Amino acid sequence: MTVPNVAEAGPRPGTGSGLTRTFRCMAVDITVQLLQSRGDAELLADRTERLFRAVESACTRFDPSSPLMRANAAGEDWYEVPEICYAALLEAERAHRRTRGRFDPRVLTELTALGYDRSLPFGSGPLEFAAPPSARTGAGPATGTTLRFRLPWSPRFDAERSAVRIGPVPVDLGGIGKGLAVRWAGEILRGQAEAFLIEAGGDLLTCGQGPEGDGWRAAVEDPRGGPAPVAVLDVTDRACATSSIRLRAWRVAGRQVHHLIDPRTGAPGWAGLLSVTVLGRDAADCEVTSKALFLEGKSTIAKAAATGNFAALWVDEDGHIESSAALGAALLWEAPDGH
Amino acid sequence: MTDPMLGSGVHTRWLAAALLAPAAAAVFTGATMWTVHRPPAYTAAQQTPLTLSALPSSHPLSRPTADPALAAMHSSVQRDAAKLALLRKTLAALKPAAPTSKATAGGAPPAVSAAAPAGTSVTTNAAPAYTAAAPVTQAGAPAPAYVAPAPVTAVRPPAPAPAPAPVPAPVPVVQPAPAPPPTHTTTGASGAPK
Numbered sequence: 001m002t003v004p005n006v007a008e009a010g011p012r013p014g015t016g017s018g019l020t021r022t023f024r025c026m027a028v029d030i031t032v033q034l035l036q037s038r039g040d041a042e043l044l045a046d047r048t049e050r051l052f053r054a055v056e057s058a059c060t061r062f063d064p065s066s067p068l069m070r071a072n073a074a075g076e077d078w079y080e081v082p083e084i085c086y087a088a089l090l091e092a093e094r095a096h097r098r099t100r101g102r103f104d105p106r107v108l109t110e111l112t113a114l115g116y117d118r119s120l121p122f123g124s125g126p127l128e129f130a131a132p133p134s135a136r137t138g139a140g141p142a143t144g145t146t147l148r149f150r151l152p153w154s155p156r157f158d159a160e161r162s163a164v165r166i167g168p169v170p171v172d173l174g175g176i177g178k179g180l181a182v183r184w185a186g187e188i189l190r191g192q193a194e195a196f197l198i199e200a201g202g203d204l205l206t207c208g209q210g211p212e213g214d215g216w217r218a219a220v221e222d223p224r225g226g227p228a229p230v231a232v233l234d235v236t237d238r239a240c241a242t243s244s245i246r247l248r249a250w251r252v253a254g255r256q257v258h259h260l261i262d263p264r265t266g267a268p269g270w271a272g273l274l275s276v277t278v279l280g281r282d283a284a285d286c287e288v289t290s291k292a293l294f295l296e297g298k299s300t301i302a303k304a305a306a307t308g309n310f311a312a313l314w315v316d317e318d319g320h321i322e323s324s325a326a327l328g329a330a331l332l333w334e335a336p337d338g339h
Numbered sequence: 340m341t342d343p344m345l346g347s348g349v350h351t352r353w354l355a356a357a358l359l360a361p362a363a364a365a366v367f368t369g370a371t372m373w374t375v376h377r378p379p380a381y382t383a384a385q386q387t388p389l390t391l392s393a394l395p396s397s398h399p400l401s402r403p404t405a406d407p408a409l410a411a412m413h414s415s416v417q418r419d420a421a422k423l424a425l426l427r428k429t430l431a432a433l434k435p436a437a438p439t440s441k442a443t444a445g446g447a448p449p450a451v452s453a454a455a456p457a458g459t460s461v462t463t464n465a466a467p468a469y470t471a472a473a474p475v476t477q478a479g480a481p482a483p484a485y486v487a488p489a490p491v492t493a494v495r496p497p498a499p500a501p502a503p504a505p506v507p508a509p510v511p512v513v514q515p516a517p518a519p520p521p522t523h524t525t526t527g528a529s530g531a532p533k
Contacts, residue, residue: 031524197523199524199525199526203526211523216524217520218526219526220525220526221527228519233526235524240526242526333519
């Protein structure tokens with residue numbers, strides 16, 4: 001999948017410099033670190049930042065006028081969207097098929113019903129809604145674990161017109177948007193620097209041997225909020241993504257909820273896990289897989305990770321850390337039990 | 340004109356034959372089977388290796404038997420008897436050494452009666468009641484005397500040394516967990532402001 005066109009100026013001859021740029025986008029801090037760039041480092045960073053903002057602009061659900069929300073409003077009618085939104089929906093449909101429906105972007109209604117209908121100030125303190133804003137959606141948050149039957153998501157795509165037909169149920173690309181942006185940013189930077197790191201709210205991609213020449217290492221944060229990490233992974237030339245309920249959690253009508261909706265129930269997935277980290281080649285695939293494994297739950301995640309040969313590490317509600325065999329030597333350090 | 344009495348007699352004979360023939364056949368078959376699975380009898384004059392034994396002629400089992408299976412059983416009994424005699428001799432030879440080995444075992448001394456005069460057998464609670472077989476000796480040779488074991492009370496075992504004080508289990512030294520290696524970034528914050 002080529003990088004969607006984003007207007008930019010051509011690069012100037014290489015200066016051999018490096019830089020680190022951090023900016024806020026998609027409600028997260030994004031870091032781009034370039035080492036020994038072969039092109040203009042500033043220009044490359046600018047291009048990367050523009051890409052992230054273009055993805056946010058085209059695919060946000062917090063702006064009713066975004067191409068995604070307009071396509072959602074069109075429902076079963078065709079609607080032409082920018083290339084970046086078209087590519088994102090195409091990737092979402094592919095992820096839906098790859099995970100056999102475990103990843104399902106048709107969770108916009110449920111998130112809205114839980115009060116997550118706008119960008120919430122996560123991290124600034126506990127959030128609580130007195131009552132679900134059912135007046136906006138006509139339905140309250142789903143309770144319990146009653147399974148619901150749903151046909152597979154089957155959007156239609158017209159590549160010639162860059163048009164999509166999403167279907168009767170609106171979608172949210174929050175579960176894949178950041179990963180896609182990281183992937184496309186990597187395609188911009190690859191070959192343009194000796195090494196680089198792109199990190200977007202925990203979804204990251206690296207290339208090269210790192211600042212010290214011995215690779216890149218990422219700390220897996222403690223989902224219970226502890227100051228020390230639970231593990232350290234070797235992320236050299238790899239992508240990494242984590243699904244966690246540490247930050248995006250709040251209370252609705254006295255009930256604790258979070259943003260990882262289980263499409264089988266329409267409710268937040270509570271199956272004994274606090275976070276799942278997946279290592280792989282592609283950031284978007286890692287993001288989708290981490291969410292799918294999170295929804296597997298504590299009792300079946302090990303088997304699911306082994307079956308899919310996913311390099312994964314997870315922390316359960318008791319603070320117990322486990323990892324799949326595929327993670328192998330990438331697991332450089334793990335916190336002892338009782339950390 | 341047929342004789343009616345003659346006709347009914349024919350029927351009766353046929354009926355009897357129909358009933359008796361199967362019975363006779365069954366008897367014949369059973370006898371045949373019994374014969375097949377029984378070994379043929381030997382005459383008294385025949386000698387087989389199974390009947391050759393070292394038993395004295397006065398031994399009731401030494402008489403040759405007409406049944407080879409029974410003869411085999413007899414010879415097996417003979418062999419077991421010989422083994423038993425040998426074991427009895429061995430046990431008799433080991434008996435004088437038994438009390439000494441018990442005294443040095445370190446365990447509680449077996450319950451014994453008061454010191455008994457030499458020459459008499461001493462039976463302890465630990466030793467099973469046993470009657471030694473009469474030794475086989477040549478004429479003129481004095482029969483070996485059964486040496487009674489020395490009374491346990493004559494050789495008091497030394498008082499067991501007091502058990503050493505239990506050594507307290509070493510306190511495991513808890514090694515501090517190794518610190519995590521330095522990292523360049525983190526994953527899992529999902530956008531928490533840094």
